[in-house]
Amino acid sequence: MTTSIVRIWAGAWLVFLVATGLVEAGAVPRYDLKPGQVLTYEANESFKGKDDNSRYQTTWRLWVVGRNDDGSWRIVARTVMATVAEKGSPVGDEIASFARFDVRPDGEVPACPTLGTHVDPSQVFPRLPGDEKQAASGWESRDDRDDTNIGYHALAAKDASDAAKFAFEADRRSYVERIYEGTDHRTFQFDRKRGVIAHADVARSYGSHMQSAGKGMLEVTSVTQLAPAQLSTFRDEMDRYFSAHQEYLALYRKVEKPGDQAGTLMNQARKLLTDARAKVTLPEPSAALDDQLKNHNQFATYQVEGAKRFAKVIGHPAASWEIKDFDGRTHTLDQYRGNVLVLDFWYRGCGWCMRAMPQVRRIASHYRGRPVAVFGMNNDRKEEDARFVVKEMELDYPVLRSQDLPGKYGVQGFPTLIIIDQQGKVADVHVGYSRQLFEEVTAAVDRLLEAK
Numbered sequence: 001m002t003t004s005i006v007r008i009w010a011g012a013w014l015v016f017l018v019a020t021g022l023v024e025a026g027a028v029p030r031y032d033l034k035p036g037q038v039l040t041y042e043a044n045e046s047f048k049g050k051d052d053n054s055r056y057q058t059t060w061r062l063w064v065v066g067r068n069d070d071g072s073w074r075i076v077a078r079t080v081m082a083t084v085a086e087k088g089s090p091v092g093d094e095i096a097s098f099a100r101f102d103v104r105p106d107g108e109v110p111a112c113p114t115l116g117t118h119v120d121p122s123q124v125f126p127r128l129p130g131d132e133k134q135a136a137s138g139w140e141s142r143d144d145r146d147d148t149n150i151g152y153h154a155l156a157a158k159d160a161s162d163a164a165k166f167a168f169e170a171d172r173r174s175y176v177e178r179i180y181e182g183t184d185h186r187t188f189q190f191d192r193k194r195g196v197i198a199h200a201d202v203a204r205s206y207g208s209h210m211q212s213a214g215k216g217m218l219e220v221t222s223v224t225q226l227a228p229a230q231l232s233t234f235r236d237e238m239d240r241y242f243s244a245h246q247e248y249l250a251l252y253r254k255v256e257k258p259g260d261q262a263g264t265l266m267n268q269a270r271k272l273l274t275d276a277r278a279k280v281t282l283p284e285p286s287a288a289l290d291d292q293l294k295n296h297n298q299f300a301t302y303q304v305e306g307a308k309r310f311a312k313v314i315g316h317p318a319a320s321w322e323i324k325d326f327d328g329r330t331h332t333l334d335q336y337r338g339n340v341l342v343l344d345f346w347y348r349g350c351g352w353c354m355r356a357m358p359q360v361r362r363i364a365s366h367y368r369g370r371p372v373a374v375f376g377m378n379n380d381r382k383e384e385d386a387r388f389v390v391k392e393m394e395l396d397y398p399v400l401r402s403q404d405l406p407g408k409y410g411v412q413g414f415p416t417l418i419i420i421d422q423q424g425k426v427a428d429v430h431v432g433y434s435r436q437l438f439e440e441v442t443a444a445v446d447r448l449l450e451a452k
Helices: 002-020 132-137 175-179 228-254 259-278 283-311 351-366 383-392 437-451
Strands: 037-049 053-067 073-084 090-103 139-143 148-154 165-173 183-191 196-206 212-225 322-324 330-332 340-346 372-378 399-401 416-420 426-431
Touching: 037 196, 053 212, 053 228, 073 228, 090 228, 090 283, 132 139, 165 175, 175 183, 175 351, 175 383, 228 259, 228 283, 259 283, 322 399, 340 351, 340 437, 351 372, 351 437, 372 383, 383 399, 416 437, 426 437
Parallel strands: 340 372, 372 399
Antiparallel strands: 037 053, 037 212, 053 073, 073 090, 139 148, 148 165, 165 183, 183 196, 196 212, 322 330, 340 416, 416 426
């Protein structure tokens, strides 16, 4: 009886949606992109905080550089964000970020290494409903790498002219909203004729550690078309940029480990960028490589200093410890001899730590029942902050309070993961957030397990 009632209700609701123009009969909204298209969006957001107010302006430039065999489009994205003064002029340096990813007609963005960490495609390509049933009842998208879930619901058309658009709202639930007690609500207007998002209104608020609330909007300002020859050149030069960028990041991550080779590796990294820069002519890849070259010396200095610190740790006996977890159980380094240990150093105010945590939790689950122990090494001043994170992030591995340990392990940046081998020596280190953190850490742990 209950099932029948639900089906009747859903059918009636769908009829209503079609009648009001919320859902077109036999059709659901789909992105309709064309190779060579260039989409430009302007976004503005104002935040009012406990101590100050801030305004941000972000320009999105999206190039549709090709169509894949599975029907998705290859996108190159560039975002430029600036802090804006009260009268609208930029304050300080602009922050530019590049990414390359694929987007399917329903807005799904498959995982890819060139997506990067500073570009969020869901802001301009939010997920669309899979079918009319989802359009009627709601739909969602999820990214397991950082535990981001976005719930979507369609909105009824206000009048006949509004029926040409598909309006829907999105509520994001990620590590940011969970840990910093926030909300992220967006209302999108999808232009059925052009097959793109035309407008979005944004409302966000945060409690702990941020104490701010903001409102903003995003608007498509232009859709232009590159000539075939222009598209070919742009695609080739951006491929050259992303290839160099990925190789650069691979060398950058290696630097911390072999202390005596750090300088050599960073010189190789610079040469990668210099060689790529000499082969590009267009403004976008040229500016991206120029920016990396400009910041290279600063990054190199930081990495080389880190390499010197970790050279005193890697290959040496790990600093011993005896600490109780939040359940009152005592853990010591010695009692885990014969196991591989993964120590994740974090604190609540570190957003990258929170973003990495779902992958750390996945690492713990992956090795459950095997001779591998994963520990959260918390460095918050207040234990209540640590307990809040443990609860909200549903951490099912021991978390230890470790304020005096980071220095003993050469840790200065967070998050940092330290891997200790079966003999109690530090075998590896991973600094910072990476979308491939799970793969990188499990590869290192597997090598230790296989070598035993």
